[in-house]
Amino acid sequence: MNQEIASQRQFAKHWPGRLLLAKVAALCVIGLSSTAPAHAQVHRCLDASGKTIYSDAPCTTGQPGQLIERRKSQEEIVRERMQAAEANERKYRSQQAERDQQNFETQRQNASRSTVSTQQPQNLSGSRACTEAKKDLEYVSSIRTISQDEKRMRTNAAITQVNAACGSNTPLMQEPPKIVVRPGRPRAFTHCDQGACYDDTGTVYHRSGPDVLNGPGGVTCFRSGSSWNCN
Structure with missing residues:
Protein backbone atom coordinates (compact mmCIF):
# COMPACT_ATOMS: atom_id res chain seq x y z
CA MET A 1 0.00 0.00 0.00
CA ASN A 2 2.80 2.43 0.96
CA GLN A 3 4.67 1.58 -2.24
CA GLU A 4 1.58 2.31 -4.32
CA ILE A 5 1.10 5.70 -2.62
CA ALA A 6 4.76 6.56 -3.17
CA SER A 7 4.45 5.69 -6.86
CA GLN A 8 1.38 7.90 -7.18
CA ARG A 9 3.19 10.81 -5.53
CA GLN A 10 6.21 10.34 -7.78
CA PHE A 11 3.96 10.34 -10.87
CA ALA A 12 2.11 13.44 -9.66
CA LYS A 13 5.36 15.29 -9.03
CA HIS A 14 6.55 14.84 -12.63
CA TRP A 15 3.09 15.07 -14.24
CA PRO A 16 3.21 18.82 -15.15
CA GLY A 17 6.51 18.49 -17.02
CA ARG A 18 5.38 15.36 -18.86
CA LEU A 19 2.11 17.01 -19.78
CA LEU A 20 4.05 19.99 -21.19
CA LEU A 21 6.20 17.74 -23.38
CA ALA A 22 3.13 15.84 -24.56
CA LYS A 23 1.39 19.08 -25.58
CA VAL A 24 4.44 20.35 -27.45
CA ALA A 25 4.86 17.02 -29.23
CA ALA A 26 1.23 17.09 -30.29
CA LEU A 27 1.58 20.64 -31.62
CA CYS A 28 4.71 19.64 -33.50
CA VAL A 29 2.91 16.73 -35.16
CA ILE A 30 0.06 19.02 -36.14
CA GLY A 31 2.53 21.58 -37.48
CA LEU A 32 4.32 18.98 -39.60
CA SER A 33 1.06 17.63 -41.00
CA SER A 34 -0.38 21.05 -41.80
CA THR A 35 0.29 23.08 -44.92
CA ALA A 36 1.00 26.30 -43.04
CA PRO A 37 3.87 28.29 -44.49
CA ALA A 38 7.29 28.21 -42.86
CA HIS A 39 8.54 31.02 -40.67
CA ALA A 40 8.97 34.15 -42.75
CA GLN A 41 12.37 35.69 -43.37
CA VAL A 42 13.16 39.22 -42.10
CA HIS A 43 14.79 42.05 -44.08
CA ARG A 44 16.03 45.34 -42.68
CA CYS A 45 15.83 48.22 -45.18
CA LEU A 46 16.35 51.97 -45.21
CA ASP A 47 13.84 54.18 -47.01
CA ALA A 48 14.63 57.47 -48.75
CA SER A 49 14.41 59.42 -45.46
CA GLY A 50 16.88 57.06 -43.73
CA LYS A 51 14.21 55.35 -41.60
CA THR A 52 14.76 51.66 -40.80
CA ILE A 53 12.01 49.35 -42.02
CA TYR A 54 11.66 45.63 -41.21
CA SER A 55 9.82 43.50 -43.70
CA ASP A 56 9.48 39.91 -44.89
CA ALA A 57 9.92 41.11 -48.46
CA PRO A 58 13.33 41.94 -49.92
CA CYS A 59 14.39 45.59 -50.09
CA THR A 60 13.44 47.40 -53.31
CA THR A 61 16.01 48.04 -55.99
CA GLY A 62 18.43 50.75 -54.93
CA GLN A 63 17.26 50.64 -51.32
CA PRO A 64 20.06 49.76 -48.88
CA GLY A 65 19.36 46.86 -46.55
CA GLN A 66 20.21 43.30 -45.64
CA LEU A 67 18.70 39.96 -44.65
CA ILE A 68 18.91 39.65 -40.87
CA GLU A 69 16.97 36.38 -40.43
CA ARG A 70 16.62 33.76 -43.09
CA ARG A 71 13.47 31.76 -43.71
CA LYS A 72 13.23 28.72 -41.44
CA SER A 73 11.90 25.39 -42.54
CA GLN A 74 9.06 23.65 -40.75
CA GLU A 75 11.48 21.03 -39.42
CA GLU A 76 13.70 23.73 -37.87
CA ILE A 77 10.73 25.37 -36.18
CA VAL A 78 9.59 22.04 -34.69
CA ARG A 79 13.12 21.26 -33.49
CA GLU A 80 13.44 24.66 -31.77
CA ARG A 81 10.09 24.18 -30.07
CA MET A 82 11.11 20.74 -28.84
CA GLN A 83 14.39 22.13 -27.50
CA ALA A 84 12.56 24.92 -25.70
CA ALA A 85 10.12 22.40 -24.20
CA GLU A 86 12.99 20.20 -22.99
CA ALA A 87 14.71 23.23 -21.46
CA ASN A 88 11.50 24.12 -19.62
CA GLU A 89 11.21 20.52 -18.42
CA ARG A 90 14.78 20.58 -17.01
CA LYS A 91 14.11 23.92 -15.35
CA TYR A 92 10.91 22.58 -13.80
CA ARG A 93 12.67 19.48 -12.46
CA SER A 94 15.50 21.59 -11.01
CA GLN A 95 13.04 23.90 -9.26
CA GLN A 96 11.06 20.92 -7.98
CA ALA A 97 14.26 19.33 -6.60
CA GLU A 98 15.15 22.58 -4.83
CA ARG A 99 11.67 22.78 -3.31
CA ASP A 100 11.90 19.15 -2.15
CA GLN A 101 15.30 19.81 -0.58
CA GLN A 102 14.02 22.93 1.18
CA ASN A 103 11.02 21.02 2.51
CA PHE A 104 13.30 18.25 3.76
CA GLU A 105 15.61 20.70 5.54
CA THR A 106 12.62 22.48 7.10
CA GLN A 107 11.18 19.20 8.39
CA ARG A 108 14.58 18.11 9.74
CA GLN A 109 15.10 21.43 11.57
CA ASN A 110 11.59 21.31 13.03
CA ALA A 111 12.17 17.75 14.23
CA SER A 112 15.50 18.77 15.78
CA ARG A 113 13.93 21.72 17.60
CA SER A 114 11.12 19.48 18.85
CA THR A 115 13.62 16.94 20.19
CA VAL A 116 15.69 19.60 21.96
CA SER A 117 12.62 21.22 23.50
CA THR A 118 11.35 17.89 24.91
CA GLN A 119 14.68 16.94 26.48
CA GLN A 120 14.94 18.21 30.04
CA PRO A 121 18.43 18.25 31.56
CA GLN A 122 18.73 16.03 34.62
CA ASN A 123 19.98 17.67 37.82
CA GLY A 167 27.37 14.03 36.39
CA SER A 168 30.60 15.79 37.32
CA ASN A 169 34.06 15.57 35.76
CA THR A 170 36.45 15.69 38.69
CA PRO A 171 39.97 14.64 37.63
CA LEU A 172 41.57 11.62 39.29
CA MET A 173 44.64 11.75 41.52
CA GLN A 174 47.85 11.15 39.60
CA GLU A 175 50.71 9.03 40.80
CA PRO A 176 53.50 11.29 42.13
CA PRO A 177 56.71 11.31 40.11
CA LYS A 178 59.33 8.92 41.32
CA ILE A 179 62.58 10.45 42.50
CA VAL A 180 65.58 8.38 41.52
CA VAL A 181 68.62 8.91 43.72
CA ARG A 182 71.76 7.86 41.98
CA PRO A 183 74.57 6.58 44.17
CA GLY A 184 77.55 8.89 44.51
CA ARG A 185 80.78 8.15 42.75
CA PRO A 186 83.91 7.78 44.87
CA ARG A 187 86.30 10.65 44.37
CA ALA A 188 90.03 10.41 45.13
CA PHE A 189 91.55 13.43 46.81
CA THR A 190 95.32 13.87 47.00
CA HIS A 191 95.29 16.13 50.05
CA CYS A 192 93.09 18.43 52.13
CA ASP A 193 93.57 21.47 54.31
CA GLN A 194 91.27 23.37 56.67
CA GLY A 195 89.34 25.10 53.85
CA ALA A 196 89.25 22.62 50.92
CA CYS A 197 90.33 19.31 49.39
CA TYR A 198 92.09 18.74 46.07
CA ASP A 199 91.69 15.80 43.68
CA ASP A 200 94.28 14.31 41.36
CA THR A 201 93.40 16.81 38.59
CA GLY A 202 93.95 19.84 40.83
CA THR A 203 90.22 20.67 41.17
CA VAL A 204 89.37 22.46 44.38
CA TYR A 205 86.45 21.28 46.59
CA HIS A 206 85.63 23.77 49.33
CA ARG A 207 84.48 22.58 52.71
CA SER A 208 80.90 23.46 53.74
CA GLY A 209 81.03 21.23 56.84
CA PRO A 210 83.21 18.60 58.41
CA ASP A 211 81.88 15.90 56.11
CA VAL A 212 80.66 17.92 53.07
CA LEU A 213 82.58 19.35 50.13
CA ASN A 214 81.25 21.56 47.33
CA GLY A 215 82.99 21.34 43.98
CA PRO A 216 82.62 23.18 40.66
CA GLY A 217 79.42 22.73 38.62
CA GLY A 218 77.29 22.05 41.71
CA VAL A 219 79.11 18.82 42.63
CA THR A 220 78.62 17.84 46.30
CA CYS A 221 80.74 15.24 48.04
CA PHE A 222 79.98 13.45 51.31
CA ARG A 223 82.43 11.64 53.56
CA SER A 224 81.83 7.90 53.76
CA GLY A 225 84.34 6.46 56.19
CA SER A 226 87.75 7.15 54.81
CA SER A 227 86.50 8.02 51.25
CA TRP A 228 84.33 10.68 49.61
CA ASN A 229 81.26 10.06 47.38
CA CYS A 230 80.33 12.84 44.97
CA ASN A 231 77.12 13.23 42.96
Whole structure:
Protein backbone atom coordinates (compact mmCIF):
# COMPACT_ATOMS: atom_id res chain seq x y z
CA MET A 1 0.00 0.00 0.00
CA ASN A 2 2.80 2.43 0.96
CA GLN A 3 4.67 1.58 -2.24
CA GLU A 4 1.58 2.31 -4.32
CA ILE A 5 1.10 5.70 -2.62
CA ALA A 6 4.76 6.56 -3.17
CA SER A 7 4.45 5.69 -6.86
CA GLN A 8 1.38 7.90 -7.18
CA ARG A 9 3.19 10.81 -5.53
CA GLN A 10 6.21 10.34 -7.78
CA PHE A 11 3.96 10.34 -10.87
CA ALA A 12 2.11 13.44 -9.66
CA LYS A 13 5.36 15.29 -9.03
CA HIS A 14 6.55 14.84 -12.63
CA TRP A 15 3.09 15.07 -14.24
CA PRO A 16 3.21 18.82 -15.15
CA GLY A 17 6.51 18.49 -17.02
CA ARG A 18 5.38 15.36 -18.86
CA LEU A 19 2.11 17.01 -19.78
CA LEU A 20 4.05 19.99 -21.19
CA LEU A 21 6.20 17.74 -23.38
CA ALA A 22 3.13 15.84 -24.56
CA LYS A 23 1.39 19.08 -25.58
CA VAL A 24 4.44 20.35 -27.45
CA ALA A 25 4.86 17.02 -29.23
CA ALA A 26 1.23 17.09 -30.29
CA LEU A 27 1.58 20.64 -31.62
CA CYS A 28 4.71 19.64 -33.50
CA VAL A 29 2.91 16.73 -35.16
CA ILE A 30 0.06 19.02 -36.14
CA GLY A 31 2.53 21.58 -37.48
CA LEU A 32 4.32 18.98 -39.60
CA SER A 33 1.06 17.63 -41.00
CA SER A 34 -0.38 21.05 -41.80
CA THR A 35 0.29 23.08 -44.92
CA ALA A 36 1.00 26.30 -43.04
CA PRO A 37 3.87 28.29 -44.49
CA ALA A 38 7.29 28.21 -42.86
CA HIS A 39 8.54 31.02 -40.67
CA ALA A 40 8.97 34.15 -42.75
CA GLN A 41 12.37 35.69 -43.37
CA VAL A 42 13.16 39.22 -42.10
CA HIS A 43 14.79 42.05 -44.08
CA ARG A 44 16.03 45.34 -42.68
CA CYS A 45 15.83 48.22 -45.18
CA LEU A 46 16.35 51.97 -45.21
CA ASP A 47 13.84 54.18 -47.01
CA ALA A 48 14.63 57.47 -48.75
CA SER A 49 14.41 59.42 -45.46
CA GLY A 50 16.88 57.06 -43.73
CA LYS A 51 14.21 55.35 -41.60
CA THR A 52 14.76 51.66 -40.80
CA ILE A 53 12.01 49.35 -42.02
CA TYR A 54 11.66 45.63 -41.21
CA SER A 55 9.82 43.50 -43.70
CA ASP A 56 9.48 39.91 -44.89
CA ALA A 57 9.92 41.11 -48.46
CA PRO A 58 13.33 41.94 -49.92
CA CYS A 59 14.39 45.59 -50.09
CA THR A 60 13.44 47.40 -53.31
CA THR A 61 16.01 48.04 -55.99
CA GLY A 62 18.43 50.75 -54.93
CA GLN A 63 17.26 50.64 -51.32
CA PRO A 64 20.06 49.76 -48.88
CA GLY A 65 19.36 46.86 -46.55
CA GLN A 66 20.21 43.30 -45.64
CA LEU A 67 18.70 39.96 -44.65
CA ILE A 68 18.91 39.65 -40.87
CA GLU A 69 16.97 36.38 -40.43
CA ARG A 70 16.62 33.76 -43.09
CA ARG A 71 13.47 31.76 -43.71
CA LYS A 72 13.23 28.72 -41.44
CA SER A 73 11.90 25.39 -42.54
CA GLN A 74 9.06 23.65 -40.75
CA GLU A 75 11.48 21.03 -39.42
CA GLU A 76 13.70 23.73 -37.87
CA ILE A 77 10.73 25.37 -36.18
CA VAL A 78 9.59 22.04 -34.69
CA ARG A 79 13.12 21.26 -33.49
CA GLU A 80 13.44 24.66 -31.77
CA ARG A 81 10.09 24.18 -30.07
CA MET A 82 11.11 20.74 -28.84
CA GLN A 83 14.39 22.13 -27.50
CA ALA A 84 12.56 24.92 -25.70
CA ALA A 85 10.12 22.40 -24.20
CA GLU A 86 12.99 20.20 -22.99
CA ALA A 87 14.71 23.23 -21.46
CA ASN A 88 11.50 24.12 -19.62
CA GLU A 89 11.21 20.52 -18.42
CA ARG A 90 14.78 20.58 -17.01
CA LYS A 91 14.11 23.92 -15.35
CA TYR A 92 10.91 22.58 -13.80
CA ARG A 93 12.67 19.48 -12.46
CA SER A 94 15.50 21.59 -11.01
CA GLN A 95 13.04 23.90 -9.26
CA GLN A 96 11.06 20.92 -7.98
CA ALA A 97 14.26 19.33 -6.60
CA GLU A 98 15.15 22.58 -4.83
CA ARG A 99 11.67 22.78 -3.31
CA ASP A 100 11.90 19.15 -2.15
CA GLN A 101 15.30 19.81 -0.58
CA GLN A 102 14.02 22.93 1.18
CA ASN A 103 11.02 21.02 2.51
CA PHE A 104 13.30 18.25 3.76
CA GLU A 105 15.61 20.70 5.54
CA THR A 106 12.62 22.48 7.10
CA GLN A 107 11.18 19.20 8.39
CA ARG A 108 14.58 18.11 9.74
CA GLN A 109 15.10 21.43 11.57
CA ASN A 110 11.59 21.31 13.03
CA ALA A 111 12.17 17.75 14.23
CA SER A 112 15.50 18.77 15.78
CA ARG A 113 13.93 21.72 17.60
CA SER A 114 11.12 19.48 18.85
CA THR A 115 13.62 16.94 20.19
CA VAL A 116 15.69 19.60 21.96
CA SER A 117 12.62 21.22 23.50
CA THR A 118 11.35 17.89 24.91
CA GLN A 119 14.68 16.94 26.48
CA GLN A 120 14.94 18.21 30.04
CA PRO A 121 18.43 18.25 31.56
CA GLN A 122 18.73 16.03 34.62
CA ASN A 123 19.98 17.67 37.82
CA LEU A 124 22.02 14.81 39.27
CA SER A 125 23.82 16.94 41.87
CA GLY A 126 20.80 16.83 44.19
CA SER A 127 20.09 13.14 43.84
CA ARG A 128 20.44 10.67 46.70
CA ALA A 129 23.06 8.65 44.83
CA CYS A 130 25.20 11.78 44.39
CA THR A 131 24.93 12.63 48.09
CA GLU A 132 25.97 9.11 49.14
CA ALA A 133 28.89 9.10 46.70
CA LYS A 134 30.17 12.41 48.09
CA LYS A 135 30.00 11.05 51.65
CA ASP A 136 32.07 8.03 50.61
CA LEU A 137 34.67 10.33 49.03
CA GLU A 138 34.89 12.45 52.19
CA TYR A 139 35.37 9.32 54.30
CA VAL A 140 38.16 7.96 52.10
CA SER A 141 39.89 11.35 52.08
CA SER A 142 39.90 11.43 55.88
CA ILE A 143 41.69 8.11 56.34
CA ARG A 144 45.22 8.48 57.72
CA THR A 145 46.14 4.86 58.51
CA ILE A 146 46.80 3.52 55.00
CA SER A 147 49.68 3.98 52.58
CA GLN A 148 49.67 6.77 50.03
CA ASP A 149 49.36 4.33 47.11
CA GLU A 150 46.34 2.58 48.63
CA LYS A 151 44.74 5.88 49.57
CA ARG A 152 45.21 7.20 46.02
CA MET A 153 43.56 4.10 44.52
CA ARG A 154 40.61 4.22 46.94
CA THR A 155 40.21 7.97 46.43
CA ASN A 156 40.18 7.57 42.64
CA ALA A 157 37.51 4.87 42.96
CA ALA A 158 35.41 7.24 45.08
CA ILE A 159 35.92 10.10 42.61
CA THR A 160 34.80 7.87 39.74
CA GLN A 161 31.65 7.00 41.71
CA VAL A 162 30.94 10.71 42.34
CA ASN A 163 31.38 11.58 38.64
CA ALA A 164 28.94 8.84 37.63
CA ALA A 165 26.33 9.71 40.27
CA CYS A 166 26.58 13.51 40.08
CA GLY A 167 27.37 14.03 36.39
CA SER A 168 30.60 15.79 37.32
CA ASN A 169 34.06 15.57 35.76
CA THR A 170 36.45 15.69 38.69
CA PRO A 171 39.97 14.64 37.63
CA LEU A 172 41.57 11.62 39.29
CA MET A 173 44.64 11.75 41.52
CA GLN A 174 47.85 11.15 39.60
CA GLU A 175 50.71 9.03 40.80
CA PRO A 176 53.50 11.29 42.13
CA PRO A 177 56.71 11.31 40.11
CA LYS A 178 59.33 8.92 41.32
CA ILE A 179 62.58 10.45 42.50
CA VAL A 180 65.58 8.38 41.52
CA VAL A 181 68.62 8.91 43.72
CA ARG A 182 71.76 7.86 41.98
CA PRO A 183 74.57 6.58 44.17
CA GLY A 184 77.55 8.89 44.51
CA ARG A 185 80.78 8.15 42.75
CA PRO A 186 83.91 7.78 44.87
CA ARG A 187 86.30 10.65 44.37
CA ALA A 188 90.03 10.41 45.13
CA PHE A 189 91.55 13.43 46.81
CA THR A 190 95.32 13.87 47.00
CA HIS A 191 95.29 16.13 50.05
CA CYS A 192 93.09 18.43 52.13
CA ASP A 193 93.57 21.47 54.31
CA GLN A 194 91.27 23.37 56.67
CA GLY A 195 89.34 25.10 53.85
CA ALA A 196 89.25 22.62 50.92
CA CYS A 197 90.33 19.31 49.39
CA TYR A 198 92.09 18.74 46.07
CA ASP A 199 91.69 15.80 43.68
CA ASP A 200 94.28 14.31 41.36
CA THR A 201 93.40 16.81 38.59
CA GLY A 202 93.95 19.84 40.83
CA THR A 203 90.22 20.67 41.17
CA VAL A 204 89.37 22.46 44.38
CA TYR A 205 86.45 21.28 46.59
CA HIS A 206 85.63 23.77 49.33
CA ARG A 207 84.48 22.58 52.71
CA SER A 208 80.90 23.46 53.74
CA GLY A 209 81.03 21.23 56.84
CA PRO A 210 83.21 18.60 58.41
CA ASP A 211 81.88 15.90 56.11
CA VAL A 212 80.66 17.92 53.07
CA LEU A 213 82.58 19.35 50.13
CA ASN A 214 81.25 21.56 47.33
CA GLY A 215 82.99 21.34 43.98
CA PRO A 216 82.62 23.18 40.66
CA GLY A 217 79.42 22.73 38.62
CA GLY A 218 77.29 22.05 41.71
CA VAL A 219 79.11 18.82 42.63
CA THR A 220 78.62 17.84 46.30
CA CYS A 221 80.74 15.24 48.04
CA PHE A 222 79.98 13.45 51.31
CA ARG A 223 82.43 11.64 53.56
CA SER A 224 81.83 7.90 53.76
CA GLY A 225 84.34 6.46 56.19
CA SER A 226 87.75 7.15 54.81
CA SER A 227 86.50 8.02 51.25
CA TRP A 228 84.33 10.68 49.61
CA ASN A 229 81.26 10.06 47.38
CA CYS A 230 80.33 12.84 44.97
CA ASN A 231 77.12 13.23 42.96
